[in-house]
Amino acid sequence: MKMKLMYKIMLSFMLIIVIGGVIIALTINISTSRSFTAMVRESDIAYAQELSITLSVYYLQTGTWDGVANIIRLPSQMGMMGNNASRRLKAQGQDTDTNFVDHLSARGQFKALPVMLISPSKSIIFTNMNDTGFKIPETTGVPVFGLNNEVIGVIFAGSMIGSELLPVQEAFLNSVQKAILLASIAAIFATFIIAYFLVKHITAPVRALKSASNSIAKGDFKTRVDINRHDELGDLATGFNLMAESLEAAEQWKQQIIADSAHELRTPVSLIQGHLEMMLEGVYPMDRKGIQSIYDETQLLTSLISELQVLSSTEAGQTSFEMETISLEELIISVTNNFKAKMTEKNIEFDIDIKPGSTNVLGDRQKLYQVLLNIISNSLKFTPEGGIIKISTWLDKTIDSIYLSIEDSGSGIAPEERSKIFDRFYRIDKHRNRDAGGSGLGLAISSKIISRHGGTIKAVDPLSGKGTRIVITLPL
Known part of the structure; x- marks a missing residue:
């Protein structure tokens, strides 16, 4: 089944968008989880530092850890999040030790923040963890200082003990991850819509080219x-x-x-x-x-x-053109020698003037010979008896070209006709040319040959004021 280019590009865009969206969503999700976990740990450490000051004061006042459980109450057990919630409940005149617990427990979100106090000898002084299989954390806790900065205990809280998050923290993280997922789906959908119009815009010229190609194929x-x-x-x-x-x-x-x-x-x-x-x-x-x-x-x-x-x-x-360095002077003499009998018959004189530096040119000898033969033949044909044909060459260093001029003393060509004489079958006087045996193709062929050499050929005003003058330029 043949699939249109637009659909192929759309499928490619869809694949790229979906893969890119999934990768971005996973990357953001992992990054968010790590950042949130790091934030929770920093919060737990801050809570442990706050609690260590309270415990240090308590120990200095009592000289013992007996009754320490009474000062580690719910607001402290909830950490900073618990402290903020406790303050809001206190402002409403509610008992934070009971109502807040009942409130969270009813929602299935309450779980006391794990707290552990150990002695310098790593014996457990206090913990609110009911699991008998727990171990003393290997991580560094927050020291509790006594007199003379003596370490009298080490406090651990929350993620300092284990990596498990509280239900309220897990709920928050899940809500963030859900928001990321929904945002990713919405972004993929929006990107797909934008891609559709973009692909449609990109492929519009291709469709136009296809339609035009079909028209060309049909001959239009x-x-x-x-x-x-x-x-x-x-x-x-x-x-x-x-x-x-x-x-x-x-x-x-x-x-x-x-x-x-x-x-x-x-x-x-x-x-x-x-x-x-x-x-x-x-x-x-x-x-x-x-x-x-x-x-x-x-x-x-x-x-x-x-x-x-x-x-x-x-x-x-x-x-094919066989390019080589040729001598224009030798080529001109070779061509004019073919017309000696005709020159003698009509008493026509050749005046050849080759300027220094304008002798050698790069070209196809046979093709340039044919050009000179066509032009000089026409000049002889329409130059009256006793006339003259002037052939001259000169160098123009400004354009790195050689000029070749052929001028006769014939009847000449009207200015409005000069640009047409190089067209196929064009005749100024059709009857005269046909009687003379001309086909009307010689100058057209000459024009194409000179063009293939990278030069120009044109009829210009004769220097003598009468006759026809053809000027050819050839690059060096």
Whole structure:
């Protein structure tokens, strides 16, 4: 049977509360018993000290212990508790030697305080204990002094003789222990009620997270949890919301890339299908030229699919990067060498300016090569004949980064369009780009590669006032 987290926590709290309550109650009970016993003993010792003075005076006056039983009467036999009660009865005009005894005896609470007087030789002079099996206490009693501080006897009272409490004392101790027990039960019950609301408050965010998780599992990626707490549960809620945002963004990306891919793939597929239909209907001859046209479209289709795969794996973080120290100068020269024929054909000049200290950078050679290839290819594509492409690098020590700038003298990009050119399939002039063979994915791929390097890429105002300028920053 599946048990809810709230009930599990409640059972744990109950177990802890009950065990803790029992331990505390037992501890207080034992401590109270010991303290009360110690108090009774101190009271008995005080009574014995008071009685020793009376006995000392009696012995000095009579010179004998004969008749000592007559001065050890009930008020003294009850100790301090008896003295207080005796005074109250005397104030009411009652005989303390009879009425007080009768009063307590009727309630079954009276028992004379044990008193024993022994001689220095440890023979019993007086005791009010009827038990013939008693022994002389081994504890230290209160001495009774005669002339010249001579010890003429030793007095013992109450707990100095035995550990047994008087009924009235036992009744008081039992009432205290009962009160402790009731207080412990009440405290456990009150703590349980507080724990219930506390656990309910603690598990409320968990229940909210569970409900939100179920919604996410059903495909509702817009679900969020509203938990404003400054503890681990608050951190968990924040992490959950971030996860939900990531899932929502991933879902939107998936839907967008499917829609974009379907749109972009439709054009070459439609062209291939159209050519084949025309050939089947005899409109176009099935010659080398027609087949070459279809082949070119399949090449574009293959290139588009390949770039989609690269972009998808890069965005998903599934592409591995082999980081090493590489020379930007060598990389730039290697890329520009691929375009010498095109440069000669369009009479375009490369102006390369590598500042000192801005040569080496940590990166993936192949991926950065692809970035430069994409950007320079676009620059060549849209730079008119006789134009110039400037490539420069410089070091910024304040941010420990190297800047790489590629600027052409083409028609340029409107400021409001510059932030969009790194989006998938984005074209400023769709017809021009498609005719030129562009897929609209090159700059999107370049942006993801630079981002994975911890750098940035953006289009900025050209220094010459015309054309397009792309600036890349790469950390050292």
